[in-house]
Amino acid sequence: MSDATLEATEVAGPVAVSSGAARNGGRYRLVPVVLLITGVGAVVESWRLGLGELTNPEPGLWPFVVSIAVTVTAAILTIVPDTEAYEKWTRRTTLLAGGVLSLVVFILLFTAIGFVVPAFLLLLLWLRVFGEESWRLALVLAVGGTAVFYVGFAVLLGVPFPDDIVVGTITRLIGM
Numbered sequence: 001m002s003d004a005t006l007e008a009t010e011v012a013g014p015v016a017v018s019s020g021a022a023r024n025g026g027r028y029r030l031v032p033v034v035l036l037i038t039g040v041g042a043v044v045e046s047w048r049l050g051l052g053e054l055t056n057p058e059p060g061l062w063p064f065v066v067s068i069a070v071t072v073t074a075a076i077l078t079i080v081p082d083t084e085a086y087e088k089w090t091r092r093t094t095l096l097a098g099g100v101l102s103l104v105v106f107i108l109l110f111t112a113i114g115f116v117v118p119a120f121l122l123l124l125l126w127l128r129v130f131g132e133e134s135w136r137l138a139l140v141l142a143v144g145g146t147a148v149f150y151v152g153f154a155v156l157l158g159v160p161f162p163d164d165i166v167v168g169t170i171t172r173l174i175g176m
Contacts, residue, residue: 032077039071095130102126114164115154119146 046067049060102125109118123145127138150167153159 029078032074036071036074036078039067039074042067043071099126099130111162113162114167115150115161116146116164116166119149 042063046060046063049063050058051061051064052058054061102122106118106122109121120142123142124138127133127141128135131138133141150161154161
């Protein structure tokens with residue numbers, strides 16, 4: 001800062017900053033409080049699953065670690081609000097809800113019909129809507145991405161996927 005800027009600041013004195021907190025009655029705390037409650041619930045449930053040890057983890061260890069991080073972060077956001085850092089709610093922000101909903105639909109379809117179709121649809125949606133890619137590029141990347149993920153996880157790593165309608169149909173057609 002230059003000396004002139006410092007002098008102007010000193011002469012003007014403290015400036016009252018309008019806080020969004022006063023206007024919205026503390027609604028900015030709603031999300032951190034909900035996240036805090038969810039985090040505490042996740043801590044309890046992951047503890048019930050059992051933690052084990054780092055060398056021999058049980059199913060609840062990593063959910064426990066993540067839920068502790070979420071709970072601590074939410075507690076900090078609840079106690080020390082920084083209302084200036086909050087993003088304004090716009091139409092673009094609502095895409096976040098669409099992204100979460102698309103993941104829920106992916107999980108439901110994944111368990112019902114396998115990996116290929118839900119992965120293709122999810123990649124296509126995210127590339128078109130969120131990535132704003134052209135249809136041609138989105139289709140190519142969705143097909144390629146689905147193939148790479150399937151080969152990587154199911155074939156190379158041997159991760160068991162639910163029975164897949166596309167892979168099952170292809171293997172029946174080629175006689176495998």
